[in-house]
Amino acid sequence: TSVLVLPSQQQGTKLAVRTIASSAAAYIKSSTTCSLAQTATLAQGVKMMDPRKSFTEDFFFRQLFDEQSHTYSYLLADITTKEAILIDPVLEQAKRDAQLIKELGLTLKYALNTHMHADHVTGTGFLKQLLPGTVSVISQSSGAKADKHLVDNETVQFGRHELRAMATPGHTNGCMTFLVEEQGIAFTGDTLLIRGCGRTDFQEGDSRSLYRSVHERIFTLPENFRLFPAHDYKGNMETTVAEEKRYNPRLTKDVEAFVELMNNLNLPYPKMIDKAVPANRECGLFDIPKDA
Numbered sequence: 196t197s198v199l200v201l202p203s204q205q206q207g208t209k210l211a212v213r214t215i216a217s218s219a220a221a222y223i224k225s226s227t228t229c230s231l232a233q234t235a236t237l238a239q240g241v242k243m244m245d246p247r248k249s250f251t252e253d254f255f256f257r258q259l260f261d262e263q264s265h266t267y268s269y270l271l272a273d274i275t276t277k278e279a280i281l282i283d284p285v286l287e288q289a290k291r292d293a294q295l296i297k298e299l300g301l302t303l304k305y306a307l308n309t310h311m312h313a314d315h316v317t318g319t320g321f322l323k324q325l326l327p328g329t330v331s332v333i334s335q336s337s338g339a340k341a342d343k344h345l346v347d348n349e350t351v352q353f354g355r356h357e358l359r360a361m362a363t364p365g366h367t368n369g370c371m372t373f374l375v376e377e378q379g380i381a382f383t384g385d386t387l388l389i390r391g392c393g394r395t396d397f398q399e400g401d402s403r404s405l406y407r408s409v410h411e412r413i414f415t416l417p418e419n420f421r422l423f424p425a426h427d428y429k430g431n432m433e434t435t436v437a438e439e440k441r442y443n444p445r446l447t448k449d450v451e452a453f454v455e456l457m458n459n460l461n462l463p464y465p466k467m468i469d470k471a472v473p474a475n476r477e478c479g480l481f482d483i484p485k486d487a
């Protein structure tokens with residue numbers, strides 16, 4: 196089929212094409228005049244989305260949550276050997292965690308704390324009872340009891356996988372960030388939260404020390420490392436080094452502004468602090484209710 200185009204229509208079409216072309220040119224012109232900022236944002240966006248490392252086929256990862264304290268726990272395992280570790284378990288969730296570990300046919304080798312928590316009682320002590328053979332772990336500098344005490348750069352093995360403990364003091368003296376470098380992941384405890392950080396106004400909190408820990412030890416990890424905190428209060432689940440380096444509203448400040456901000460957070464103390472800290476000093480094995 197052919198369409199008969201009348202001269203007047205042809206004229207109209209030409210006019211329309213010319214109008215579209217000139218507005219497109221104006222758009223391109225306007226978008227290129229503000230393109231420096233746009234290009235920077237775009238480039239950042241691209242950087243932000245650097246490919247993540249995929250987990251190796253023999254690596255198991257499960258993020259678990261305690262609604263009461265907004266705490267994340269992390270179950271990691273070697274799928275071949277079935278050896279597992281659990282990071283930052285919560286007392287009230289210990290039975291849930293033990294059941295999951297049994298259902299998956301895993302053997303819990305280590306139950307680790309990133310630090311001596313102030314807002315909940317650790318589940319490590321109770322898990323030792325529920326899953327005999329489990330070894331409780333915390334940093335040497337935490338001053339808390341455990342079967343195994345870690346120092347900076349020390350590693351623990353589960354199957355062929357390795358977790359490396361990196362001292363990141365500031366929220367407390369004994370805070371550690373746990374790395375599984377092969378998988379491109381780090382567990383930051385309360386040192387670095389998603390778009391935030393741990394408070395520094397009790398235990399041995401020190402905001403300058405926290406700032407140094409984040410800038411010198413966490414922000415120097417590869418940009419695409421996925422970061423998993425011990426808490427989130429807004430529903431976020433994970434972040435990356437790249438994101439936090441650019442968008443963390445506290446840690447993108449200079450050190451003096453950061454200290455000033457941290458000195459003026461005026462947060463209420465955690466509700467459980469008077470029970471949690473003494474209990475966690477004993478690895479959570481303190482006044483555990485029979486049916487916890």
Ligand SMILES: N[C@@H](CCC(=O)N[C@@H](CSS)C(=O)NCC(=O)O)C(=O)O
Binds near residue numbers: 392394395462464
């Ligand atoms: N409301 C909660 C405690 C909230 C809180 O203080 N969280 C700590 C981590 S647990 S010690 C924190 O560092 N928060 C940083 C922040 O900026 O909120 C409760 O009563 O348990």
